[in-house]
Amino acid sequence: MQWLDEMIRAPKDAGYAERALARYRLGMKGHGALCGVRILPGDEHCPVCTHLAADMYQPDEAPRIPLAGCPYAEGCRCAYRPVMTYELVNGSAHVDP
Amino acid sequence: MIEILSKIPRFMAYRRFGWPKMLPINLTLSPSPRCNSRCLTCNIWMKREDELTLEEWDKVFQSLGHAPFWFTVSGGEPFMNKEIVELCQSFYRHCRPGIINIPTNSLLAHRIPQKVEGICQSCPESQVIINLSLDGVGAKHDHIRGVEGNFEKFEQNYKALMALKATYSNLTIGVHSVISRFNVDDAPELFAYAFSIKPDSYITEIAEQRIELDTVGLNITPPRDKYGWAIDQLIARIESRHFGGISKVTEAFRVEYYKLVKRILAEQTQVIGCYAGWASAQIYANGEVWPCCIRADSIKNLRDVNYDFRRVWFSPEAERIRTSIRNKECYCPLANASYTNMLMHPPTVARVGAKVAMASIPLLNSREQPEPTPVLGGQ
Numbered sequence: 001m002q003w004l005d006e007m008i009r010a011p012k013d014a015g016y017a018e019r020a021l022a023r024y025r026l027g028m029k030g031h032g033a034l035c036g037v038r039i040l041p042g043d044e045h046c047p048v049c050t051h052l053a054a055d056m057y058q059p060d061e062a063p064r065i066p067l068a069g070c071p072y073a074e075g076c077r078c079a080y081r082p083v084m085t086y087e088l089v090n091g092s093a094h095v096d097p
Numbered sequence: 098m099i100e101i102l103s104k105i106p107r108f109m110a111y112r113r114f115g116w117p118k119m120l121p122i123n124l125t126l127s128p129s130p131r132c133n134s135r136c137l138t139c140n141i142w143m144k145r146e147d148e149l150t151l152e153e154w155d156k157v158f159q160s161l162g163h164a165p166f167w168f169t170v171s172g173g174e175p176f177m178n179k180e181i182v183e184l185c186q187s188f189y190r191h192c193r194p195g196i197i198n199i200p201t202n203s204l205l206a207h208r209i210p211q212k213v214e215g216i217c218q219s220c221p222e223s224q225v226i227i228n229l230s231l232d233g234v235g236a237k238h239d240h241i242r243g244v245e246g247n248f249e250k251f252e253q254n255y256k257a258l259m260a261l262k263a264t265y266s267n268l269t270i271g272v273h274s275v276i277s278r279f280n281v282d283d284a285p286e287l288f289a290y291a292f293s294i295k296p297d298s299y300i301t302e303i304a305e306q307r308i309e310l311d312t313v314g315l316n317i318t319p320p321r322d323k324y325g326w327a328i329d330q331l332i333a334r335i336e337s338r339h340f341g342g343i344s345k346v347t348e349a350f351r352v353e354y355y356k357l358v359k360r361i362l363a364e365q366t367q368v369i370g371c372y373a374g375w376a377s378a379q380i381y382a383n384g385e386v387w388p389c390c391i392r393a394d395s396i397k398n399l400r401d402v403n404y405d406f407r408r409v410w411f412s413p414e415a416e417r418i419r420t421s422i423r424n425k426e427c428y429c430p431l432a433n434a435s436y437t438n439m440l441m442h443p444p445t446v447a448r449v450g451a452k453v454a455m456a457s458i459p460l461l462n463s464r465e466q467p468e469p470t471p472v473l474g475g476q
Contacts, residue, residue: 001306001365001429003426003427004306007313007427023143023144024143026143027142030135030142030143032140032143032243033135033243034140034143081314082140084137084315086279087316
């Protein structure tokens with residue numbers, strides 16, 4: 001739903017990355033369907049984050065939000081999203097942003 | 098119940114004109130996100146929060162008074178909370194709700210019946226509805242819920258809880274299925290099983306993206322055509338049966354809900370006005386008050402206002418979120434909110450009334466068999 005995508009693109013506070021990645025770290029250990037995280041760009045034309053959107057990361061290796069050079073003065077609008085095993089195509093880590 | 102009906106015009110005026118100010122009648126509590134399921138359709142179990150203590154919850158309930166009629170104790174898995182009986186006792190003491198609704202994944206089947214018994218004993222004037230999650234039959238259920246042996250636990254829990262009904266007249270046992278892209282093709286088998294075990298109520302809800310569950314962007318919702326195919330079969334099952342008493346009303350509302358979901362999926366807007374933020378609300382584990390679990394946007398934290406729900410509910414922040422909802426900046430088929438919305442929608446109520454009246458004409462219904470009493474509700 002488009003409106004929900006917009007809601008999770010609200011500006012993030014300073015503790016966002018640690019909170020979110022701690023959650024996914026736990027998720028990776030919890031024997032569920034989580035297999036990594038990806039970045040939802042704050043803006044589909046943002047030069048800083050769009051090239052990161054297609055990749056899947058392990059929580060410890062994910063680029064930290066706010067990304068360096070973020071153009072949003074009020075706070076980075078990028079968000080971490082979970083990647084689930086059922087989203088992978090032929091076991092590939094490449095996900096559709 | 099009459100008191101609730103009398104509030105409907107006031108809620109309609111509150112949503113339209115901002116007056117008279119009303120507290121919600123439908124309140125969902127999420128005391129903890131912890132869960133021992135690993136569902137394909139939910140990631141809430143990964144969250145950890147600085148959870149409200151029982152003493153803090155007690156102060157919140159005190160500030161609510163008798164306003165809420167319908168409490169849902171959600172989660173995570175509510176029965177992982179060792180103080181669930183005490184939590185129910187607390188809101189029963191302060192709020193005296195008509196309905197206490199608790200969903201469960203049945204994984205703690207050895208503990209749940211004893212806890213339910215405690216709640217039924219402590220809250221004798223409330224109808225206690227325990228909804229057992231069931232997303233497939235046998236191994237399909239285990240696969241979707243991510244825990245081997247879950248279906249067996251479901252059957253064990255269901256049997257034990259049904260046995261309690263002989264002792265507690267205020268206990269209702271329901272079965273609740275989430276229809277997702279993982280089980281929509283198997284829906285007929287699921288419905289047949291659910292009806293065969295004769296629960297007091299059978300409810301389905303569509304898997305949807307929710308901020309609360311961290312499922313935004315995940316492909317879990319079934320395709321519209323497949324959902325329509327599945328839910329039409331459920332509607333046909335319900336409409337082919339004759340229900341007695343209050344069940345006529347609840348089942349008529351349920352059919353209206355399923356039709357409403359189809360319309361929301363097709364039209365992608367609030368088909369009827371949403372009363373989340375006026376008549377329904379959710380309190381999350383850390384004390385945040387949300388209009389609903391789909392948006393999960395925090396109005397304020399109860400810890401910042403000395404646990405006074407009114408100071409959150411009647412704040413300018415709440416009004417800003419209400420404006421967004423009223424302007425249809427969001428839409429969803431969330432069952433819990435939708436049943437409240439339908440109550441506030443005169444055309445829906447009129448259709449339900451007409452259907453109930455028709456179902457009450459003996460000549461039209463003489464060949465059908467009565468069904469057990471189902472109860473309205475989501476989760």
